Amino acid sequence: MSKSTLFQIDQGKVQGRGFWLSLSISLLGYYLLFSYVLHKPQTVGYYRDLYAVKIQAMEESGDRQKIVILAGSNGRASHSAKIVEEVTGITAINMSQTASLSIDYQLSKIKPYLHPNDIIYMPLEYGQLTRSKRRVQSGKEAPYAVAYDKASMRDFTPYRKLRAHMYFDLKFCFSSVVEMYLSHKGFKRRISADNLNRWGDQTDHSVERAKKYIDYISAQDGIPSKPIKTKAYSAQLVSEFLTWAKEHGVLVVGGYPTYIEGAELPEDDDQALQNFYVDQGHLFLALDNRGRYPRSHFFDTAYHLCEPYQIEHSQLVAEGLLKLIPENILNPEVSETP
Numbered sequence: 320m321s322k323s324t325l326f327q328i329d330q331g332k333v334q335g336r337g338f339w340l341s342l343s344i345s346l347l348g349y350y351l352l353f354s355y356v357l358h359k360p361q362t363v364g365y366y367r368d369l370y371a372v373k374i375q376a377m378e379e380s381g382d383r384q385k386i387v388i389l390a391g392s393n394g395r396a397s398h399s400a401k402i403v404e405e406v407t408g409i410t411a412i413n414m415s416q417t418a419s420l421s422i423d424y425q426l427s428k429i430k431p432y433l434h435p436n437d438i439i440y441m442p443l444e445y446g447q448l449t450r451s452k453r454r455v456q457s458g459k460e461a462p463y464a465v466a467y468d469k470a471s472m473r474d475f476t477p478y479r480k481l482r483a484h485m486y487f488d489l490k491f492c493f494s495s496v497v498e499m500y501l502s503h504k505g506f507k508r509r510i511s512a513d514n515l516n517r518w519g520d521q522t523d524h525s526v527e528r529a530k531k532y533i534d535y536i537s538a539q540d541g542i543p544s545k546p547i548k549t550k551a552y553s554a555q556l557v558s559e560f561l562t563w564a565k566e567h568g569v570l571v572v573g574g575y576p577t578y579i580e581g582a583e584l585p586e587d588d589d590q591a592l593q594n595f596y597v598d599q600g601h602l603f604l605a606l607d608n609r610g611r612y613p614r615s616h617f618f619d620t621a622y623h624l625c626e627p628y629q630i631e632h633s634q635l636v637a638e639g640l641l642k643l644i645p646e647n648i649l650n651p652e653v654s655e656t657p
Contacts, residue, residue, distance in 0.1 A: 354484075357495040358466040360502040363459055366416055367467045368512035369395075370428065373519040376412045377432040384436050384651065385410040386640070387429055390576060391418030391444045396510075396623035397577035398442065399633040400518035406637035409438075409649070413519035418444045421458035423556040427474060430560075435568030436651045438644065440636065442574035442610065443557075444622060446544035448595070450553035461486040509619070524618040524626050532619040539614075539621040541581015546592040554595070561599040570648055571601040572640065575610035577632060579621045584609065604639045 358364055377387075386409050388398045394415025404411035414429050422443070429439070461483040464471050472480055507513070514523045529536075547554055564571050573596035584592075593603040616628040624632055641649065 354465055357492060359495050359498045361498040361508060363463050364467055365508060365511060366463055369416060369515060372512055372515045373414050376517060376519055380410050380412060382434055383410050385412055386438045386440060388413045388415055388440050389425060389429060390415045390442045391447065393444055393576040393622035394442060396521045396524060396618065397629050397632055398636065399520045399629050401516060401520055402630055402633035403637040406634060407641055411518060418447055419459040421455045421460050422447055422553055424460035426560050433569050436648055437569050439569060439571045440574055441571060442576045444576045445546050448547040448554040448557060449545055449551045452552035455553050456482050522626060526625045526627060529618045529625050536614050536617050539579055541579050543578055543584055546584065546588050547595055549595065558599065561601055565600045571596060573603040575606060576622060577610045577612060577624050579614050579617055580611045602643055604643055606635060606639055
């Protein structure tokens with residue numbers, strides 16, 4: 320073999336090592352940048368502040384029986400655990416965040432605090448039970464977990480961990496810089512942890528403050544999305560939770576989300592939603608109004624009631640739960656008395 324050939328081989332090896340070294344450094348830099356440097360405190364990081372209030376309420380509840388409200392942002396804005404607690408006499412906590420966080424992630428946040436005879440009220444937004452595996456694993460919990468909740472990623476599959484770490488792009492990078500600057504200057508979202516009460520409910524979303532969103536609310540079509548596809552990945556995840564809850568003595572009560580008046584939910588879809596919970600040994604609260612209210616009752620989206628109507632709706636929910644849930648669950652201590 321000639322010297323020139325040997326030189327070419329050695330040069331190729333050096334170039335190959337240089338390529339892999341450059342790639343390794345680039346990946347490490349990417350990981351460190353999005354895990355520890357760049358983040359989005361306004362649109363992602365604020366969930367940490369909301370969870371701090373809600374988790375504290377769960378921890379303080381101890382072993383007491385509780386009603387947990389879990390949904391997307393309609394659960395947070397349109398439901399009041401404070402009112403539910405006052406009406407039922409049972410400790411109530413609002414663990415709802417946003418439908419942008421995948422449902423399995425939200426369920427994982429409450430499971431460690433659940434005990435036998437606890438009650439979970441789940442008025443999930445339309446469409447939450449129709450999501451594909453790809454969409455579930457592309458929720459906002461991906462950048463949230465990478466930046467703020469790394470411990471939760473221990474429960475992610477290797478593929479989901481990879482998807483979470485590959486969530487970021489140039490657009491995310493630029494918007495992160497902007498959000499970090501805004502936070503540094505003291506900018507706050509219209510809804511923050513300051514707007515939560517100790518039960519985890521959203522407050523201060525008054526009718527007066529809603530006036531600036533009237534045009535937006537008026538433009539919504541009032542046609543609810545399909546509520547459930549039983550074979551969808553998200554529905555299967557909730558189904559697994561229903562099985563777990565049944566095995567651990569936890570009762571789940573499905574419900575309708577609050578939504579602007581408009582086209583009615585097709586009867587077949589309505590029944591399928593109710594059957595999803597009932598057929599798995601749980602309950603469904605079928606309110607007479609199906610959670611539908613005039614547009615004038617809503618705050619900033621078609622799902623968020625203004626505070627006076629949040630209170631009104633929560634009273635209906637609490638009274639409905641008292642009528643629906645068996646006495647031995649509502650009063651477990653009494654039912655166990657010889």
